[in-house]
Amino acid sequence: MDTVQRADPQLYDFKPYRARPKIVWPGGKQIAVWVAPNLEYYEIDPPANPHRKSWTKPHPDVVGFSHRDHSNRVSHWRMAEVMSKYGFPGSVSLSVALCQHHPEVVADANRRGWEFFSHGIYNTRYTYGMDEAQERAIIEDSIRTVREATGQTIRGWLAPALTHTTRTLDLLAEYGLHYTCDLYHDDQPQPVKVKSGRLISIPYSLEVNDHYGFFVYNMSPRDYADALIRQYDRLATEGEQSGTVMCIPLHAYLIGQPHRIGPFAEVLKHIAADGRAWIARAGEIADHYYDHHYQGAAHGA
Amino acid sequence: MALEPSYLEYAKRREGYDHDLYEWSSIFSRSPVGWPGGKSVAVWVCVSLEWFPMTPSDKPFRAPGHMVTPYPDYRHYTAREYGTRVGFYRLLDAFKKAGVKASVATNGAIAERYPQIIADIVAEGHEIIAHSTDMNGAIATGLPEAEERALIERSLAALSVAGKKPSGWLSIARSQSWNTPRLLKEAGLTYMCDWANDELPYAFSNGLVNLPLNHELSDRQVITVQQQSIDSYAQQVGDAFDWLAGEAKRYGGRVLPLHITPYIVGLPYRIDAFEKLLEQLSKRREAWFATGEEIVASWRTQQ
Secondary structure (H helix, E strand, O other): OOHHHHHOOOOOOOOOOOOOOOOOEHHHEOEEEEEEEEEOOOOOOOOOEOOEOOOOOOOOOHHHHHHHHHHHHHHHHHHHHHHHHOOOOEEEEEOOOHHHHOHHHHHHHHHOOOEEEEOOOOOOOOOOOOOHHHHHHHHHHHHHHHHHHHOOOOOEEOOHHHOOOOOHHHHHHHOOOOEEOOOOOOOOOEEOOOOOOOOEEOOOOOOOOHHHHHHHOOOOHHHHHHHHHHHHHHHHHHOOOOOEEEEEEEEHHHHOOOOOHHHHHHHHHHHHHHOOEEEOOHHHHHHHHHHHOHHHHHOOO | OOOOHHHHOOOOOOOOOOOOOEOOOOOOOOOOOOEHHHEOEEEEEEEEEOOOOOOOOOOOOOOOOOOOOOOOOHHHHHHHHHHHHHHHHHHHHHHHHHOOOOEEEEOHHHHHHOHHHHHHHHHOOOEEEEOOOOOOOOOOOOOOHHHHHHHHHHHHHHHOEOOEOOOEEOOHHHOOOOOHHHHHHHOOOOEEOOOOOOOOOEEEOOOOEEOOOOOOOOHHHHHHHOOOOHHHHHHHHHHHHHHHHHHHHHHOOEEEEEEEOHHHHOOHHHHHHHHHHHHHHHOOOOEEEOOHHHHHHHHHHOO
16 A cells, blocks of 8 residues: 555545435434443453554553453343343454353344444453464454354454554455444445455444443543533434444443443433434444445435 | 464363362352341441552552652652541541441551551541552562562561451552462461452352452542542442442342542542432442451352
């Protein structure tokens, strides 16, 4: 890649948020809402990646590790029960090695009818610095591991710890994956330019990710719940013009803490009762978009 | 250049953890526990009582709350001491008023420097948890084992007052080395509070118990790090209690840890709200105010 290509790797076309073809979600709904729990495994003593450090402290980083382990001992079930109660399936960003370490967590999500996509092998193994063969290896590992553990074929990708190379998206399309959650440029699905095959971006959201809410913006639990409701209300209203997507990306060890889960339950209750939302899995949103809108959008319509 | 092939090898990719420190289980699949008197939510107040030398050693790291300015940092040294002299006594009075027995995670240096405080803690029926030597007494991998062992011994020796040795341990910033659980066990301790991965006590492989101290709901995290108000803190604790009380009806007893710091909640403009919180919690029929030692003991009899 030369300097110009590096400055803009041409992931998608510019398309202003105005006068777009009308998206109508199934059932005439104005907004597709999907919930994306990150089910992760962080290694306690991972090998070093020269481009990024895993833990800030010498291993074992007790607070860092144990906080995340809370998901797999306590808060996954707390979060999942609230989601099931209000009728929200998860679309799981999965550290696929969780299938080996804690199959109980993966089985619980599978039983609830949740969809799985890959979030890499571990959230402590980064893509930075991988060559093509290594990237292929983690994609193939992801497909195989999730299929063996759940019977599902993964259709999407969220790069482990959001670490990419400029070849990642091309490889995902080549392996037949349908969506990426790594691009944050829009509130509607968008075609992604890939070397072969097809790929779309599905709005995921850093801004209303619980990690951003609690650790970047330092919101209280009730403030975060209020932010989600405002995000929802606005996108639902805009969706009258052309259907929007809202993702709620979660980490059980954050949202599933006892002081946060109550206000969060109120958010799901609000969305479920509103009537404008199509509560869906990521793959269903991708299917609807491919079936009705991809063709036009990918060809500049 | 590609990463080393070993970066894609996963030697510990297996069922269970990638370590042998403790075993996995889900809190929702364990036999339910109950607390004395038919109570369902154990409220564990744990105060960190710290002495920060004006000379941070930074080995292996500088503890949260430690000195900030070039020497002499009168500002932070005295602001922390304010917590010890004034804020802590406000807390002791608040505990007395609400009938609360608390755990005080105490630096050994507090006992050496201010024996009156230890006498007051003991006289008022609170528990002393060993909290290292002073705020330079941090532990992390890299600290030679002999030094870590000596640090634990010094802390316990300083805090073994009135013939009683602490049974619990809290590390500075909860930071441990690979050796810590073994050394704590060898030092005769019963439990530690460093690992935040659960909401009930659970046993490490070596028999040491971990009593999780929720670090996200501490006054340090909520008020100092996240810059929220004392009213928001109190509301969050109240929300947590409500949730746990509801969950306890289906799944058995729960623990709500309140990890507090004298120089944070013990300030005049915050203490009223904290006292009110204690009063409200103490009126809840589900609440069992208990020390860490009492919670661990009750849990143990049910295993």
